[in-house]
Amino acid sequence: MHSPATLLALAGALFVLPTLASPLELDATLSRRDVFVATVCDPLVYGAKQVAFGSVCAGIQDGTLTVVYSTDSGWTINDVHVLVGTTTPTETAPGQFPYKSDNGFCTISGTRATCTIPVQDSWRACDKDLYIATHIAATSSTGAAETGWGKGTCYDNKGNCAKYWTFTQRCQCPVVYEYEPAVTTSIVTYTTTSQTVYTVTFADETSTASCNDPKKGATQRVTTTKPIPAGWTPPAK
Numbered sequence: 001m002h003s004p005a006t007l008l009a010l011a012g013a014l015f016v017l018p019t020l021a022s023p024l025e026l027d028a029t030l031s032r033r034d035v036f037v038a039t040v041c042d043p044l045v046y047g048a049k050q051v052a053f054g055s056v057c058a059g060i061q062d063g064t065l066t067v068v069y070s071t072d073s074g075w076t077i078n079d080v081h082v083l084v085g086t087t088t089p090t091e092t093a094p095g096q097f098p099y100k101s102d103n104g105f106c107t108i109s110g111t112r113a114t115c116t117i118p119v120q121d122s123w124r125a126c127d128k129d130l131y132i133a134t135h136i137a138a139t140s141s142t143g144a145a146e147t148g149w150g151k152g153t154c155y156d157n158k159g160n161c162a163k164y165w166t167f168t169q170r171c172q173c174p175v176v177y178e179y180e181p182a183v184t185t186s187i188v189t190y191t192t193t194s195q196t197v198y199t200v201t202f203a204d205e206t207s208t209a210s211c212n213d214p215k216k217g218a219t220q221r222v223t224t225t226k227p228i229p230a231g232w233t234p235p236a237k
Contacts, residue, residue, distance in 0.1 A: 035060055035124050035169040044071065044136055046148030048159030054111075056134045056150040058167060060119060067099075067106075067115040067134060074141035080106050080113045083133040083164075086123060089155060092162040094135035094147075126171035133164045170210055177205045178223045184232070200228050 039059035043052045054071035067082050080101050081094035091097065099105040099117050106115035113136075123130055134150035152165030179202035185195055 035119060035126075036172045037061075037065075037130075037167050037169055040167045042134070042150040042152060042165050044069065044134075044148050045151045046146040046160060050151060052151075053138070053146070053148065054136075056136070058132060058134075060169060063119050065115075065117040065119055067117065067132075069113040069115075069134070069136055071111045071136075071138055073111070075138045076110060077108050077113045077136060077138050078145075079137040080108065080115065081133075081135040082106070082115050082117065084117065084123070085131050086128065087131060089131055089133050089162075089164050091133075092156045092158075094162075097133065097135065123169070125169065128169050129166045130169060131164045131166050133162060135162075172208055172210060175207050176221045177207070178221060179204070180223065180225050182225065182228045184228055196234065198234060200232070202226065 037058070037060040039057050041055050041057040044054035044056050045052050052072075053075055054069065056067065056069045058065065058067045060066075065084065069077060069080050071077055079094075081097040082099040082105070083089050083091060083097040084099070094100070099115055101108050101113065105117055106113055132150070133155075135147065136149070137145070137147045139145050147160065149160075149163040150165055152163040154161035154163055156162045182200045182202075183197060184200065185197050
């Protein structure tokens with residue numbers, strides 16, 4: 001009987017990516033302890049009757065809030081203004097909003113405008129709602145000029161009232177998978193037949209998943225198992 005042998009699985013030979021459940025299959029470019037919002041959209045409306053004439057969408061990834069306005073055919077965007085915060089907004093004058101097309105945060109091209117806004121530290125928290133007011137000024141193909149908002153809750157008493165809507169941030173943290181060693185046996189015949197026990201070890205692997213830890217650089221550690229790769233053979237002696 002030969003003595004037990006230990007085999008360390010090297011990256012080139014036995015490195016196998018983990019099979020992850022769908023909630024963990026997130027964008028690998030997310031930074032450590034980032035916040036994330038899948039893109040959510042709201043209709044753009046104007047007037048007291050809230051006539052729809054486009055949509056506005058928002059999403060957060062890689063430390064950036066991106067807001068995209070799209071108007072229906074025949075409407076040209078003139079100006080856009082965005083206000084974001086952690087409480088119900090009180091400022092109703094779009095010209096006083098911090099993110100807009102005349103200060104470099106937003107760009108306009110015909111029926112589309114895009115605002116790129118850095119996520120502020122005061123916004124960052126797991127499962128935290130952000131309040132957003134999205135204002136637009138546009139002109140129709142008939143020459144009619146209108147101002148409108150992302151459809152939501154009115155926070156003044158005007159007919160074409162200032163409106164806000166909300167979305168919820170999720171925290172993203174790295175997850176380190178620590179794999180327990182796997183044990184297998186093999187019948188080997190040299191000059192005599194014997195059974196040798198092999199212990200196969202695996203390197204830690206890192207992915208990104210939802211978490212509830214708002215600390216910067218937070219990392220989850222998960223101890224789990226994975227099978228020995230199909231077709232594995234004992235090392236030659």
